[in-house]
Amino acid sequence: MPAYRAPKRDIDFVLKELLNSEEHFAGLENAGDMNVELMDAILDSGAKFAEEVVAPLNQVGDEEGCQFDDGKVTTPTGYKEAFHQYAANGWQGLSVPESDGGLGLPGSVGLTLTEMIGSASWAWSMYSGLAGAPISCLVNGGTEEQKQRFLPKLLTGEWAGAMCLTEAHCGSDVGMLRTKAVKNSDGSYTLTGTKIFISGGEQDITDNIVHAILARVEGAPEGNKGISLFIAPKFNVNDDGSLGEFNHITAGNIEKKMGLKGNATCVMNYDGAQAFLLGEENRGLDVMFKLMNTARIGTAVQGLAGAEAAFQGALTYANERLQMRSLTGTKNPDGPADPIIVHPDVRRMLMTQKAFTEGSRALCYWLAQLVDVTKFGSDEAKVKEAEDILGLLTPVAKGFCTETGVEVTNLGMQVFGGHGYIQEHGMEQIVRDTRISTVYEGTTGIQALDLIGRKVMGSGGELLRVFTKKIHKFCAGHVDSENMVPFTEVLSGLNKQWGEITMHVGGKAMEDAEEVGSASVDFLMFSGYVTFAYLWAQMADVAQQKIAEGNDDGFYKAKLATAEFYFKRLLPRAQAHAIGAQAGADTVMQLNADEFAF
Structure with a gap:
């Protein structure tokens, strides 16, 4: 299995020399006391966590997978402990406003953590990443009472979360959803329906799981205009913050997937679950889209993360594997053959990996800085430019970084030759784990339609x-x-x-x-x-x-x-x-x- 090492030299180059983070942070208002020194400290600790804690779980998660028994999910060995160590570092609330209990730091720093931890094991990282979905929904659409009830334990990692959009009959066309919400006399709602492909919908890592769910209120218009957004916990929450009764949210099954086997992808049933409306009825997508744009950049990072892991594995192997002699003369006279890195076609593959990986890093980090500007910028012209460029390039990043990321992971397997196809070397796992990135958050075709149809022509x-x-x-x-x-x-x-x-x-x-x-x-x-x-x-x-x-x-x-x-x-x-x-x-x-x- 390739040993992951955080690419700190290139990360430093992109953040400090290409994107000038010092100047970037100086131009932000109300973004905490962010500076390059603090950024370095966060990234150093994140790199150590990724290398020493998360990376060893990558092959474990793939081999053990998640186990399902009568509605209960058991995650792979070490997942729970790593999650709580991550939360103890305060990273779950890194970019959450201080007024809501977070650290209030720019999201660009958190995105760099996402890359490093995701490269170490994307399957594990999804549990912490998906906890951010209900957090974002609450921050953008929750009442003060809802925030006080749910945010504190989400931010400490005592609870985790899930984003619940997809249904079997409608896929990405959420306007066709059938999950129904009926309003109760106390202002809450009762949810009935089934969602599929819910990553982390059930797990044994945290005491409670807070679901952000799209549903249609009884009598609402058809299509996207009638979609509302709700928060529903697995266990109801008492006024004092303690856990109450089970909320009739159960996992019907977990999917048997091509990759990311360490993350439980669940069929979730809502059989009369009590839920709470976020924002206004029929305006759920208004809140959701604030999350979805960030999620698309995050999925672009999945392409980057897989590419980085594959490149590291291929580069190490190419320097160690001895096979044939260089056409221009022996390069390893003390060995029976030369390392394969001397051969031009292996160099072609490695250079392709390097070019796409480092290009993806530059694009994702730049877009993350533009998100910072839209949230914390004070210059209206710069904010408008940032919004426009994000509108154009977010679907480009999501589509292009994942498509090229899949190419890079396949090249990594190719560098290994037949050994790349063997499970113990870990390269075929990287291919399997990364392949879904071209589907998550809207397929490449959907991103392409958004780009040319809504963003360019529109x-x-x-x-x-x-x-x-x-x-x-x-x-x-x-x-x-x-x-x-x-x-x-x-x-x-x-x-x-x-x-x-x-x-x-x-x-x-x-x-x-x-x-x-x-x-x-x-x-x-x-x-x-x-x-x-x-x-x-x-x-x-x-x-x-x-x-x-x-x-x-x-x-x-x-x-x-x-x-x-x-x-x-x-x-x-x-x-x-x-x-x-x-x-x-x-x-x-x-x-x-x-x-x-x-």
């Missing part, structure tokens, strides 16, 4: 223009930098092409609405390659400046070499997606449903 192209102007400004600012021309010329051309593709698809969509759906995934992937190119050009700029100053740290040489690899070997893929996006709806729509098979 804004009349304005959200795209905000970002392409930013890219244009960066390129124009480096016209006199000879070393940057190989990056900025290519990036500038792609930036212009992005707008041209948008105009082409938009024009055809005026005649046939299917053009948008046909182009969507290729459009998202093109957008992802261009966005990574913008970030890699910036990283190359930083590295070049350090090298020009005489800094001989090999890290900067590696960063620059990876940027060059990305532009020359990976970015050309964007053109295939450009062609696909403009190929026309008839290429996918001309067959009738009964003509696919005969």
